[in-house]
Amino acid sequence: MVRNPSANREQFRPHDHPNESFLLTTVVGSYPKPKWLNRADELVDDPESKFDDGDLEEAHDDACRLITHEHERAGLDTVVDGEMRRNEMVEFFAERIDGYEFNGPVKVWGHNYFDKPSVVEDVTYDEPWLVDEFEFTSNVSERPVKVPITGPYTLGFWAFNEAYPSTEDLVYDLADLVNEEVEKLVEAGARYIQIDEPALATTPEDHAIVGEALERIVSGIDEEIRIGLHVCYGDYSRIYPEINDYPIDEFDVELCNGDYEQIPTFTEPEFEPDLALGVVDAHTAEVEPVEEIKANIRQGLRVVPPEKLTISPDCGLKLLPREIAYGKTENMVTAVREIEAEIDAGEIDLENPLADD
């Protein structure tokens, strides 16, 4: 059953918010790394170089500060550090969870590889995974910080399972570890957590496993904490309306990429969590004009009222040129603020949001 999103949404409204309406703006997480950071990641492995782990940590801190501020400059209500410290969404966590080992890269397609880990014994929780980076980002940010975490279904199914009788069993153990991490993040002050489950898009028939994993993740987590779920592009009709039963506050979707053809999927039955709608495409290297983004935002109003609508890019922006990623984010926020003003002024028919006024 859906959590209580109205109990945690208002805390993200900035004190100087210009409009009565409030469409929460956020990002999915990843952001292009500055070139120098990629160089620094390579340099630390070069035995000839004096650049050491301490230098790399400083570089990561600098990059996180930079991208967090870039998000603030774009006007976002909630920010992320752009995942500057993370290499890949499974690897990063597998390195921090006892029970995983790495054997080397495997092919995804062509010459694109992924260091797919193996689970060789029961997974256990050792040191916190993200608390340090959350505290760092929180300290350098004026705005609330969202924490994206790769979900247990993806952490389980995008690994080799050597140790568990079924990968489903592995997923539930991982979900308990994610729950422990969320508790620690909450203790450290986090109020907005996003679980990323891209693997669900490719195997939608497993939606019940993801549901059970989410129950474990949110166990004991207070309703003031906002829990989002992000699932990238796929056939959402295969997991809707089942996601209405998920214990989440917000469901984040990639629909701009498919020109909103799937929006009607979410209108019947009524959409229960808040909708976090992707309104800029993460796979095209052109900045959408504000007017186009405003039209995209109206698509979201077909599904939920403004007080249940969150606005984000379709997916992480890390593959785009950095200036394009910034341009998209900035235009997105501008479009949201204009739409809010138009709603306040009664210029948008919320019953028929695509209609010209």
Place this chain on the structure above:
Amino acid sequence: MTERVAATPGLYPLPDWAKETLSDLKGHQKGDLLSGDESEAIVEQYDEVRAEYVDDQLDAGLDRVVEGQGRWDDMIAHPLTVHESVETGGIVRYYDNNNFYRDPRVVDDLDFSGDVAAELESAVELIDGDAPLAATLPGPYSLAQLATDEHYGDEAAFQAAIAEFLAGEVEAFPAHETLFLVEPSLVTNPPAEGEESAATDAIATVADATDAEVVVQTAYGALDEKLYAHLVDEAGADALGLDLVAGDRDDTVYNVQEFGATDSLALGLVDGQNTLVEEPETLAERVEWFESQVPAEGFETTYLTPNTELFYLPANKYRAKLNALAAAAEVLE
């Protein structure tokens, strides 16, 4: 007395050094994938990869040696994606895996290519008589399923044309002891009821093109029982390859008990999609167990194979799996 043969259909992971050198030489994008007329620098890298594959197999002690198919960027769709009459479309999912290949859009007559024969000629030189060669091709049913027809205009004609094309390729192969026809689609997307014979005819067309022993290697679980019966009787296969790792093994046992089997069998024993390395003794037990389920006098040959291609694995685990297969065959001697 059943002869036990440790073998693989190939499609090995590139060694880690080659993952780097080839991605530097070729790039990461769709347009950078192998075209069949690669530069000398790229050819040299693949020559080294091939030599390493041959050494890996001889070191492990496999009873058949394959070329390894390091060049097959598009997995079993490769013979089409490098063909002159084929244009490559978007990147599409490879079965139910987190892997992708270029959609081969066939736009003209599929005449002779010789791409795979050339690879095998190079492999023969490297093997230098130290072990018998096994050749690998996609089966015609799966290759037709993985491709898009924009030329023949009719599903049956397309499948038959692909079979003729593959048969023509086989005729150009150097001498080989075994031919693997890799046919995962027979399980994942089987022919409709009543259309089984079109699929088995296509397979028989390719099988007839060689004097070698032909293994029709299926994967991703058990075959539908009717299709299984058709394959045993009509496909011209000396051995059907059965996946004993994925799906329900009992269904496969039922098929064999109910409908009999080809004179030889290939057993997909080693998990090509999991890094856990099987113990040779365990594999040997599975072979004996499966053979004992079948009410026949015994098979001419039982091939001990992985259940899928091995490119899903990291390079160190692929080598460990080769060793496990060869060691299992030794346990059974």
